[in-house]
Amino acid sequence: MPEHSGFLCSCCGQRHDGLPMSFAAPAPDFWTPELAEDPESELTSETCVIKGQAFFVHGLIEIPVTDTGEVFSWGVWVSLSQDNFTRALRLWNTPGRENEPPYFGWLSTGLTLYSPTTIELKTNLHTRSIGERPFIELEPTDHPLAVEQRMGIAHARVQHIAELMLHPEQQP
Numbered sequence: 001m002p003e004h005s006g007f008l009c010s011c012c013g014q015r016h017d018g019l020p021m022s023f024a025a026p027a028p029d030f031w032t033p034e035l036a037e038d039p040e041s042e043l044t045s046e047t048c049v050i051k052g053q054a055f056f057v058h059g060l061i062e063i064p065v066t067d068t069g070e071v072f073s074w075g076v077w078v079s080l081s082q083d084n085f086t087r088a089l090r091l092w093n094t095p096g097r098e099n100e101p102p103y104f105g106w107l108s109t110g111l112t113l114y115s116p117t118t119i120e121l122k123t124n125l126h127t128r129s130i131g132e133r134p135f136i137e138l139e140p141t142d143h144p145l146a147v148e149q150r151m152g153i154a155h156a157r158v159q160h161i162a163e164l165m166l167h168p169e170q171q172p
Contacts (some may be wrong), residue, residue, distance in 0.1 A: 006018055006019070007019055007159050007162070009079065016162070016166065019158060019159060019162055019167070020166075021065075021070060021071070021072050021073070021158065022073040022074070022075060023074060023075065023161075023165050024058075024074070024075025024076075025075060025076055025077060025109045026037055027043050027048060027077065028048055028050075028054075028056045028077035028108040028109060029077075029109055029110050029119060029120070030050055030054060030056075030077070030108060031045055031048060031050065035050060035051070037076065038051060040052035040053075044047075045058065045134075046058050046092075047085075047089065048077065049085075054079060055080050055081070055082055055084075055085035056077045056078060056079050056080070056085075056108055057077070057078055057080060057085070057088060057105070057134060058075060058076070058077055058133065058134075059075075059076065059077075059078055059102075059125055059133055059134035059135060059136040060073045060074065060075055060076075060133050060134070060135055060136060061073060061074040061076055061136045061138065061145070061149060062135060062149070063148050063149050063152060063153055064152035064153075064157055065152065065153060065158055066089060066151075066152040066153065066154055067154050067155050068155050069138075070154065070155075072158050072161070074109075074111060075133070076107060076108070076109035076110060076118075076136060077107075077108040077109050078105035078106065078107055078123050078125050078136055079105050079106045079108045080103050080104075080105045081103075081104075084103040084104070084105070087100075087103075088100075088103060088125075088127065089106035090137070091127070092130075093130060094130075095127075095130060097127045097129075097130065098127055098128045098129050100127050102125055102126045102137065103124065103125045103127075104122070104124060104125075105123045105124070105125050105136075106120045106121070106122065106123065107119060107120060107121040107122075107123050107136070107138070108120075108152055111145065113161060113164055113165075114143070114144050114145045115144070116143070118143070118145055121138055121139065121140075121141070121143060121145070121146065122138070122139035123136050123137060123138055123139065124134070124136070124137045124139075125137075137149075156169050
């Protein structure tokens with residue numbers, strides 16, 4: 001795996017240490033700070049429940065970096081049905097959970113670098129071994145994020161994503 005000693009940023013002209021290979025959303029887009037006071041709402045690093053009616057799991061959209069063999073990932077949230085959420089939680093610490101069929105869900109993180117919106121893209125959430133964040137497979141559509149997941153991206157695209165994420169005022 002190549003070591004990233006940094007890059008010269010086209011947005012600010014400065015050298016940044018390292019090249020981030022992942023970015024993550026701390027909560028689903030539907031979470032608001034006021035919900036922390038609601039007894040039927042809860043946000044952890046892995047799961048989220050909103051008003052006892054909406055259920056989310058944190059997972060990774062992984063994108064192969066074609067010219068380095070690395071993987072870039074987006075840490076995002078997927079909404080699941082209550083039944084699937086309950087099942088996933090019941091098996092959360094069960095060895096072999098990675099053999100569970102994928103859970104259908106809706107992407108619940110808006111990645112502003114992509115147009116049209118990423119909110120409500122169809123997904124399949126694949127559990128992995130205990131301690132590993134689930135893998136999120138996007139429906140194979142022509143949405144730019146789904147195309148990147150299928151086809152991969154070049155190292156230069158990772159740098160461009162990092163520049164835009166580090167300088168959100170430059171985002172389209």
